[in-house]
Amino acid sequence: MNHATLATDAAIWRRSSHxxxxxxxxxxxxxxxxxxxxxDSKDPAGPVIAFGQVAWGAFVAHLG
Numbered sequence: 171m172n173h174a175t176l177a178t179d180a181a182i183w184r185r186s187s188h189x190x191x192x193x194x195x196x197x198x199x200x201x202x203x204x205x206x207x208x209x210d211s212k213d214p215a216g217p218v219i220a221f222g223q224v225a226w227g228a229f230v231a232h233l234g
Contacts, residue, residue: 185211 181199189195189211197214199207206226209218221229 181207183209183214 181202183197183199185197186195195211196208197211199205199209199218202220204223205220206223207218207220208226210216
């Protein structure tokens with residue numbers, strides 16, 4: 171079990187309001203210190219990719 175899995179056990183997962191209700195989107199976990207864990211909304215028990223919060227913030231800023 172990796173650090174991201176351990177850190178997201180009690181995380182609150184949120185889906186983007188821009189997902190359109192189709193279920194084909196990513197979910198971001200909130201409340202995980204120093205990480206921005208992301209998972210596939212269609213497979214909540216599947217793998218989690220954890221980005222550093224600074225890196226995730228830079229990625230999101232670049233999208234806008």
